[in-house]
Amino acid sequence: QTVVTQEPSFSVSPGGTVTLTCGLSSGSVFSSNYPSWYQQTPGQAPRILMYSTSSRSSGVPDRFSGSILGNKAALTITGAQADDESDYYCVLYMGSGKWVFGGGTKLTVL
Amino acid sequence: QPQLVESGGGVVQPGRSLRLSCAASGFTFTAYSIHWVRQAPGKGLEWVAHIGYDGDNKFYADSVKGRFTISRDNSRKTVSLQMNNLRTDDTAVYYCARRYDTSRGNWFDPWGQGTLVTVSS
Numbered sequence: 001q002t003v004v005t006q007e008p009s010f011s012v013s014p015g016g017t018v019t020l021t022c023g024l025s026s027g028s029v030f031s032s033n034y035p036s037w038y039q040q041t042p043g044q045a046p047r048i049l050m051y052s053t054s055s056r057s058s059g060v061p062d063r064f065s066g067s068i069l070g071n072k073a074a075l076t077i078t079g080a081q082a083d084d085e086s087d088y089y090c091v092l093y094m095g096s097g098k099w100v101f102g103g104g105t106k107l108t109v110l
Numbered sequence: 111q112p113q114l115v116e117s118g119g120g121v122v123q124p125g126r127s128l129r130l131s132c133a134a135s136g137f138t139f140t141a142y143s144i145h146w147v148r149q150a151p152g153k154g155l156e157w158v159a160h161i162g163y164d165g166d167n168k169f170y171a172d173s174v175k176g177r178f179t180i181s182r183d184n185s186r187k188t189v190s191l192q193m194n195n196l197r198t199d200d201t202a203v204y205y206c207a208r209r210y211d212t213s214r215g216n217w218f219d220p221w222g223q224g225t226l227v228t229v230s231s
Contacts, residue, residue: 001172036217038155045205045221046147046155052215089155091218097160097169099145104154 002026004092006102012080012109020105021072022090028071033092035073037066040087040104049088050075077107085109112137112220114144114206119225122196130191130225132206139187140164143209145218146180146191148202148227156202160209161189174200196229203227 003025012018022035029035035053038046048057050066053073063079073092077084090102118130132144145160159170159180168180179192189206203226207218 034216036215038218040155045223046218047221048217048219051217055215057217057219087154091155091157097167098171099157099160101147101155101157 002094002100004090004100004102006088006090006105008103009106009108012077012084012107014080014082014109016080017076017078018080018107019069019074019076020088020090020107021069021074022092022102023072024092029068029073029092031068033073033094035066035068036091037073037075038089038091040089046089080107080109082109112208114208114220114222116204116206116222116225119204119227121228121230123231124196124198124229126196127192127194128196128227130193130204130206130227132189132191132222134187134189134208137208140184142211143167144182144189145207145209146189147205147207147218147221148200149205149224150199150202153202158204159191193227196227198229201227201229 005023037050040046054066065076067074087104089104113135115133122128143162146158161168161180165182177195182189203224205224207221
């Protein structure tokens, strides 16, 4: 069973830069996994941030960027703001019509 | 504005069944696949199932395969998730989400507000 891995938690100072990653328990993440990233605040449904590795969804600030770093997908926040404090989830397409979410990263801005 | 609204959640005993519905509005329903994603209390997101735009293609996570059945009624713009033989670890908020496919890529948007399923004796 393939597991999608994310850092459980991360902390960043206001104005700082943080990179969250999304990997596979075995193997590398490729663009063909269509990595996408979602932001979720407590009590709310997830919100799309980034799709197809590096394409920002409409209305998402350009301080968010996506890439492939080594063998993982990555979400970088440059100039973090207080309202970026959220849970972040990546999801990968694993083929055969199946998708797998990562365990999520709880980002603290302080 | 595209919108999805889930309903049907509630409290159910282990081993029993429940049927969730996802009602769509504001977009061409027959052009999109719809997914169910769940989130156990205090836990992360888990992809559960999806159904293609025409209802012919259905896919399930291993954790629910054989117990859950996804279906859609394009005339009513609804997707259903029939959940049988429920277990306590099926307790979660269940979201439905549209998968938006374009030449630039694909993503889940919008999401419904979620419906809570609690499996408990």
